[in-house]
Amino acid sequence: MIYAENILICITVPLLISILFLRGKTRLLTIFFLLGMGICLLAAYISGFAGLVGGLGKNDTAVFLSPVIEECMKCLPMFFYFFLMNPGGEELFLCAVGTGAGFSLFENVCYMLTAGADRLSFILIRSFAVGTMHIVSMLTIALGLSFAIRLKAVTIASVTGAVALAMTFHGLYNLLVSEPGISAEIGYALPLLTAILMHAIYIRMREEGAKGTEKQ
């Protein structure tokens, strides 16, 4: 038993205090980072419960249920923020990165306490693969929402499409790494490669946004 709630309190309290001294985008990022950690704990409860009710084992819960539950939970703070505050693209990306990073950080901390931190290969996988995957899936939703905002097409289809894409990507990763061998190697590489691709798209979008501002 790792007392995940106690760990959450231990990590979040200093960050909560720090919010008092932060302003602007830094504060925004920190808030969503904290939310991401809280969402991680809640998602773990719900996934575990759903697995028990569905009669699925730990492995099957991780492959079939966790992607859907975790992505739904992760996107809630962003959607709440979006529909309440109507932020721009930059703020959406900050929200996505913060939530994804907070989620993956707390998940990694809990895993290390459970499995130990002595094996470097395990640590590298947790950080470069799993950790990156949570950020990439949130960025997928943010990218979809960002495009929908630009096209003035924030509809059920566009929002559902973005979330579903994130869920399928997460599900694909969990499936690939669930069995040892070449599939696991592909799975571990997938999030980092996707993150590099998304970074290129993000840079391009910022450049085009800057050109659009110059023309005006």
Next chain:
Amino acid sequence: MSVELFAIMIQTAAMAFLVIRTIRIAGDSHRSMMTVFFLFAAISLLVNNAYWVAYDLLRPETRMPFAANEIGESASFLLLASSLSAAVPDSHEGWKSELIGTILFILASVGLWIGWSGEWIQDILGGITYGYFLCIVIRSLKQTEALSGVEWRLLAAGSALLIAAQTSIFALPEPFKAPMDLFCYILMFAGMLFFIIRGILYLRRKEESGKTIAMAFAAYAWTTSTIYMSAGIWYASAAVVISAPLLMMLFAVEGMVKRHDLR
């Protein structure tokens, strides 16, 4: 490797080509609504198929209890419907009888899917999104006058006959099931061929963009319905054939972008 898996892999290759080409089209169109939705749909289909291939390779002969890719598949229908709506906006011309027919077809199809698989929730949720996509396809076909009056009547009769034949298989005695099954497959594949050939002709003749896109999406919708109603070698064949409507949709979207018929 099973025949179905091989067919899905061919389909996945077609989808990968679709995504790569669509990224370029989206850039050329200055990211119009139609192309962005189409791109997201294409990526969704590709990731969904990649999931299927990975699952079949890692867990062969094991049925999925529930999977994220089913949500992805449903989302792809919504995204394709949005893309088609942007390409062929509603002209508010009446299509009440076609809408009622489509809804009846979807309800009957969902009933059949549940009868075959027993998966109520997945089939109802999938039916809602597929049904919405099919409604947009039918509206587009009607409002672009892509089908003649005779063809509409043939489509209605063929769809009704297909549903009746598929439903009767549940009640027929064993010796009659296989011939009726074969009849259903002939009907479905004939419909597939009709839409694909008509779509190819529209593309070659450089018909009006709206008609061509509507026909291409209709070919995809009918082939998807065929896949859902098929098993074994028929399923594998339809899964390979769907590559044609996928490419038709791509070329139709590309044609619309090149002619600057963007909405």
